[in-house]
Amino acid sequence: MVIKQRAISDEQKEERRQAILNATLQLFQKTSYEAVSIADVAQKTGIAKGTVYLYFKTKEELFLALLAQEFEAWFDEADACFKQIQVGQGSCTVDELITLMGYSLKNRSTLARLTAILHSILEQNINFATALHFKQMLLARILQTGALLETCLPFLKPRQGTLVMLHIYVLLIGVQQLAEPAPIVRQVIAQKGLEVFQVDFTDYFLQSLKVFLNGLEYQAQE
Amino acid sequence: MVIKQRAISDEQKEERRQAILNATLQLFQKTSYEAVSIADVAQKTGIAKGTVYLYFKTKEELFLALLAQEFEAWFDEADACFKQIQVGQGSCTVDELITLMGYSLKNRSTLARLTAILHSILEQNINFATALHFKQMLLARILQTGALLETCLPFLKPRQGTLVMLHIYVLLIGVQQLAEPAPIVRQVIAQKGLEVFQVDFTDYFLQSLKVFLNGLEYQAQE
Amino acid sequence: MVIKQRAISDEQKEERRQAILNATLQLFQKTSYEAVSIADVAQKTGIAKGTVYLYFKTKEELFLALLAQEFEAWFDEADACFKQIQVGQGSCTVDELITLMGYSLKNRSTLARLTAILHSILEQNINFATALHFKQMLLARILQTGALLETCLPFLKPRQGTLVMLHIYVLLIGVQQLAEPAPIVRQVIAQKGLEVFQVDFTDYFLQSLKVFLNGLEYQAQE
Amino acid sequence: MVIKQRAISDEQKEERRQAILNATLQLFQKTSYEAVSIADVAQKTGIAKGTVYLYFKTKEELFLALLAQEFEAWFDEADACFKQIQVGQGSCTVDELITLMGYSLKNRSTLARLTAILHSILEQNINFATALHFKQMLLARILQTGALLETCLPFLKPRQGTLVMLHIYVLLIGVQQLAEPAPIVRQVIAQKGLEVFQVDFTDYFLQSLKVFLNGLEYQAQE
DNA sequence: AATGAATGAGGATTCATTCAT
DNA sequence: TATGAATGAATCCTCATTCAT
Numbered sequence: 001m002v003i004k005q006r007a008i009s010d011e012q013k014e015e016r017r018q019a020i021l022n023a024t025l026q027l028f029q030k031t032s033y034e035a036v037s038i039a040d041v042a043q044k045t046g047i048a049k050g051t052v053y054l055y056f057k058t059k060e061e062l063f064l065a066l067l068a069q070e071f072e073a074w075f076d077e078a079d080a081c082f083k084q085i086q087v088g089q090g091s092c093t094v095d096e097l098i099t100l101m102g103y104s105l106k107n108r109s110t111l112a113r114l115t116a117i118l119h120s121i122l123e124q125n126i127n128f129a130t131a132l133h134f135k136q137m138l139l140a141r142i143l144q145t146g147a148l149l150e151t152c153l154p155f156l157k158p159r160q161g162t163l164v165m166l167h168i169y170v171l172l173i174g175v176q177q178l179a180e181p182a183p184i185v186r187q188v189i190a191q192k193g194l195e196v197f198q199v200d201f202t203d204y205f206l207q208s209l210k211v212f213l214n215g216l217e218y219q220a221q222e
Numbered sequence: 223m224v225i226k227q228r229a230i231s232d233e234q235k236e237e238r239r240q241a242i243l244n245a246t247l248q249l250f251q252k253t254s255y256e257a258v259s260i261a262d263v264a265q266k267t268g269i270a271k272g273t274v275y276l277y278f279k280t281k282e283e284l285f286l287a288l289l290a291q292e293f294e295a296w297f298d299e300a301d302a303c304f305k306q307i308q309v310g311q312g313s314c315t316v317d318e319l320i321t322l323m324g325y326s327l328k329n330r331s332t333l334a335r336l337t338a339i340l341h342s343i344l345e346q347n348i349n350f351a352t353a354l355h356f357k358q359m360l361l362a363r364i365l366q367t368g369a370l371l372e373t374c375l376p377f378l379k380p381r382q383g384t385l386v387m388l389h390i391y392v393l394l395i396g397v398q399q400l401a402e403p404a405p406i407v408r409q410v411i412a413q414k415g416l417e418v419f420q421v422d423f424t425d426y427f428l429q430s431l432k433v434f435l436n437g438l439e440y441q442a443q444e
Numbered sequence: 445m446v447i448k449q450r451a452i453s454d455e456q457k458e459e460r461r462q463a464i465l466n467a468t469l470q471l472f473q474k475t476s477y478e479a480v481s482i483a484d485v486a487q488k489t490g491i492a493k494g495t496v497y498l499y500f501k502t503k504e505e506l507f508l509a510l511l512a513q514e515f516e517a518w519f520d521e522a523d524a525c526f527k528q529i530q531v532g533q534g535s536c537t538v539d540e541l542i543t544l545m546g547y548s549l550k551n552r553s554t555l556a557r558l559t560a561i562l563h564s565i566l567e568q569n570i571n572f573a574t575a576l577h578f579k580q581m582l583l584a585r586i587l588q589t590g591a592l593l594e595t596c597l598p599f600l601k602p603r604q605g606t607l608v609m610l611h612i613y614v615l616l617i618g619v620q621q622l623a624e625p626a627p628i629v630r631q632v633i634a635q636k637g638l639e640v641f642q643v644d645f646t647d648y649f650l651q652s653l654k655v656f657l658n659g660l661e662y663q664a665q666e
Numbered sequence: 667m668v669i670k671q672r673a674i675s676d677e678q679k680e681e682r683r684q685a686i687l688n689a690t691l692q693l694f695q696k697t698s699y700e701a702v703s704i705a706d707v708a709q710k711t712g713i714a715k716g717t718v719y720l721y722f723k724t725k726e727e728l729f730l731a732l733l734a735q736e737f738e739a740w741f742d743e744a745d746a747c748f749k750q751i752q753v754g755q756g757s758c759t760v761d762e763l764i765t766l767m768g769y770s771l772k773n774r775s776t777l778a779r780l781t782a783i784l785h786s787i788l789e790q791n792i793n794f795a796t797a798l799h800f801k802q803m804l805l806a807r808i809l810q811t812g813a814l815l816e817t818c819l820p821f822l823k824p825r826q827g828t829l830v831m832l833h834i835y836v837l838l839i840g841v842q843q844l845a846e847p848a849p850i851v852r853q854v855i856a857q858k859g860l861e862v863f864q865v866d867f868t869d870y871f872l873q874s875l876k877v878f879l880n881g882l883e884y885q886a887q888e
Numbered sequence: 889a890a891t892g893a894a895t896g897a898g899g900a901t902t903c904a905t906t907c908a909t
Numbered sequence: 910t911a912t913g914a915a916t917g918a919a920t921c922c923t924c925a926t927t928c929a930t
Contacts, residue, residue: 006908006914013914037899048916050902059900116342119399123407131410139416162418166400167430174396177341178388185345188353194361196384208389208434215437228889235889260925270891272927281925450893450929457893481920492895497922560786563843567851575854583860606862610844611874618840621785622832629789632797638805640828652833656874659881672910679910704904714912716906725904 017055020045021066029110033063033117060125067114067122068134074111075141077104082148091154094213098206105202112176112201115169142166153213155220167212175205239277242267246288251332255285255339282347289336289344290356296333297363299326304370313376316435320428327424334398334423337391364388375435377442389434397427461499464489465510473554477507477561504569511558511566512578518555519585521548526592535598538657542650549646556620556645559613586610597657599664611656619649683721686711690732695776699729699783726791733780733788734800740777741807743770748814757820760879764872771868778842778867781835808832819879821886833878841871 007016023044027036038059042049056062081100085092092100114122123131146161156164179201181189189197229235245266249258260281264271278284303322307314314322336344345353368383378386401423403411411419451460467488471480482503486493500506525544529536536544558566567575590605600608623645625633633641673679689710693702704725708715722728747766751758758766780788789797812827822830845867847855855863 008909008914038901039899042917049900050917051915053901054914119403119407120339120342123404126406128406128409131407132413135407135410135416135419139418142418166418167433170396170400170430171392172396173399174392174394177395178392181341182345184348184350185341185353185357187350188357191354194357196361196364196388197357199388208392211389211434211437211441212430213437214440215433215435218436218440219433230889259923264892271925272891272893273889275926276889452893452930482922483920493921494896494923495894498893503921563847563851564783564786567848570850572850572853575851576857579851579854579860579863583862586862610862611877614840614844614874615836616840617843618836618838621839622836625785626789628792628794629785629797629801631794632801635798638801640805640808640832641801643832652836652878655833655881655885656877657881658884659877659879662880662884663877674910703902708913715904716912716914717910719905720910 020055024066058125060122061130064122070111074108075145078145082152085152092152098210102206112172115172116176155217171205171208242277243288280347282344283352286344286356292333296330297367300367304374307374314374320432324428334394337394338398377439393427393430464499468510502569504566505574508566514555518552519589522589526596529596536596542654546650556616559616560620599661615649615652686721687732724791726788727796730788730800736777740774741811744811748818751818758818764876768872778838781838782842821883837871837874
């Protein structure tokens with residue numbers, strides 16, 4: 001993972017930026033936001049601490065970029081799924097969509113974990129431009145995927161696709177917190193009677209989403 | 223708010239404990255978790271720093287106790303509402319319930335703000351007993367209120383009351399994060415086109431809950 | 445120099461405060477302001493870093509306290525001198541006063557070195573109260589010693605004692621910078637022809653002061 | 667202020683050197699030594715950071731060059747003044763000279779501010795050759811202007827012109843520190859009673875210099 | 889039970905300077 | 910000569926927690 005030459009061209013710079021993001025990702029997967037220091041990231045990338053700051057203004061911006069990347073990967077996959085439906089059968093049932101969503105959420109724990117700290121940490125120390133860029137990206141993708149959703153689920157009224165996407169976002173945050181408790185809490189809810197709090201992220205997320213979609217379907221029928 | 227004598231009897235101790243919690247509440251309402259230091263709490267309570275630790279083992283435990291208190295107050299109010307329905311009309315519609323829920327959520331911003339940091343902060347530094355106690359309390363109230371819900375909403379199947387309560391918990395966490403963005407983000411989403419991210423906590427929460435309940439109603443009909 | 449017990453009484457606290465100041469003094473004498481870290485001070489005092497901050501809010505405040513102490517010691521000595529003249533012969537000549545001043549300036553290099561960084565460093569990061577306290581102390585002593593000066597030097601008009609003291613302050617700063625050049629500059633001015641810049645602090649200071657006092661004497665005669 | 671071509675000839679090099687100095691001057695006037703970064707200087711000059719180092723070995727050397735330039739400008743003006751007297755009336759009184767000096771000090775705040783950090787900062791990180799060059803320039807000008815002074819002020823004994831120049835140098839440093847206090851100190855000395863510390867640079871400087879010259883005059887008479 | 893003095897871990901960030909291109 | 914990517918040293922201060930009194 002060590003790149004020694006100078007990154008002169010834009011490609012090389014992008015490559016180095018990516019290398020930093022990869023190092024950050026690996027460290028974050030093994031530990032937590034707080035536990036990952038810029039020094040660690042630099043060392044793992046094989047560059048100096050100061051160099052990290054040439055590519056990312058703050059630690060928060062670094063992790064926000066990582067989150068953006070994770071979001072885009074997920075949106076890409078989701079969009080691909082929905083487009084296949086669009087092209088193929090044209091539309092699908094809620095249950096079919098839930099199944100597809102389940103696939104696209106596999107191994108997205110980094111996305112969920114980062115989203116959980118997005119508002120409380122990442123967005124606290126970034127500048128206007130960075131925040132704007134992130135939100136615009138998010139909006140664009142939400143609108144795009146939302147539009148696809150509206151095609152896949154015929155009962156959705158115009159703009160409800162966006163509503164669903166926002167709800168998915170809320171569920172991502174909320175469910176994640178239930179599903180990844182602190183170690184001590186994990187022990188606690190392993191106790192008899194507290195199984196209610198033992199929540200599998202994907203299962204719970206899909207179940208909630210299904211009920212929500214059924215609710216919209218129900219409202220559409222009235 | 224200054225108590226000078228030693229707290230010998232259990233009543234006196236409980237009184238002092240409550241004084242600390244009140245001080246914490248007031249400080250938290252004005253600022254944030256990080257901004258409230260134990261020194262501040264002690265000063266506002268009129269006691270020494272060390273004394274706080276006689277009543278709460280860690281800062282996290284202190285805030286967890288505050289959250290528990292807020293939860294109980296909310297459950298109390300919700301239960302009272304639902305019992306009135308039970309005693310009166312026997313049951314109610316989803317829309318009626320949503321309206322009631324809206325009332326009970328008025329001025330619960332402390333609850334929502336604390337819930338948002340429950341998993342990421344508060345539960346990270348507490349011991350087994352404390353966590354167990356909290357979760358047991360939460361479970362008991364969820365079961366109790368869930369049972370009442372099942373009475374109020376006839377379409378709910380057995381145990382679905384609990385499911386709804388858990389979902390409310392998830393929404394509380396997720397919606398709160400959307401609804402209380404960092405100042406810079408507030409500026410960003412004030413920009414043209416980004417209004418989608420401008421979310422009012424109560425409105426959005428109730429809307430989501432309604433769709434969810436409608437979904438359960440829909441599923442019940444099938 | 446190690447004090448292990450807790451400083452409970454005010455006396456003990458003052459003692460500890462003094463211990464920290466002594467440690468700082470010793471370190472400063474051997475090196476420079478920048479080279480003295482709080483960690484060094486704590487270690488030399490035999491306490492923890494945080495403890496230093498219980499006694500001094502910032503590094504600047506610590507060094508300002510040291511300077512205040514040095515100032516007071518010097519004022520004490522000067523006052524004692526002038527009082528002796530007052531009690532004895534009643535007044536003295538400029539030359540006699542210069543000689544006395546020379547004695548009181550012996551081994552005051554810490555005072556001069558700290559004064560040199562007073563405006564550019566120390567006063568840049570202290571709060572209003574600290575600055576006020578320091579300036580008030582300085583003023584009081586300047587007025588007091590200035591008054592004594594007016595007694596010793598009969599040609600001084602009312603309030604000119606203060607003027608002289610302020611000038612001494614200016615000379616302290618200005619001469620110090622000439623007299624303690626950086627090592628490389630010391631080498632440079634050792635070169636043939638540059639002897640003009642080789643200035644002995646006390647000699648130069650006294651010479652300048654003498655001319656200044658003669659000037660006032662001259663103006664008084666007109 | 668953007669120069670794009672390579673500086674090949676000595677003239678072009680000198681031109682670029684001057685451009686860097688001008689940029690530095692403008693930045694320093696608006697802020698402070700610490701606040702001016704080499705990156706800022708490069709950007710304002712319209713060149714790359716590394717290029718600055720082709721013309722000045724260190725940041726300190728850059729600012730020393732700026733100071734040298736300021737010194738020379740001031741010496742030029744002073745010399746011109748004194749020569750006019752020499753050619754015209756032949757000599758002048760102390761009061762006349764003070765008035766002239768007052769004119770030549772108008773708008774020399776950059777000179778005074780740089781002189782204040784000369785010993786404590788600039789001379790700390792320059793090499794022998796640079797220091798030697800600067801001191802030799804300073805000496806030459808001091809001797810020259812000192813000689814002119816001796817002509818203008820007939821009571822000055824041989825070599826006392828140099829003495830006066832050195833004293834002016836000392837006053838420049840010392841008075842500057844009094845006259846430009848930190849913002850917080852400015853507030854403090856605005857308080858009742860502390861007006862003594864409110865010092866206007868030019869006024870105070872000239873007053874001190876006058877007393878000093880009167881002192882020399884006095885000594886000459888004896 | 890109460891105090892409050894003492895502890896000490898913990899890390900992002902800047903920026904002068906270098907050097908490969 | 911010019912560039913600008915890369916370097917990496919360097920340190921103050923807060924504050925939750927402990928524990929001697």
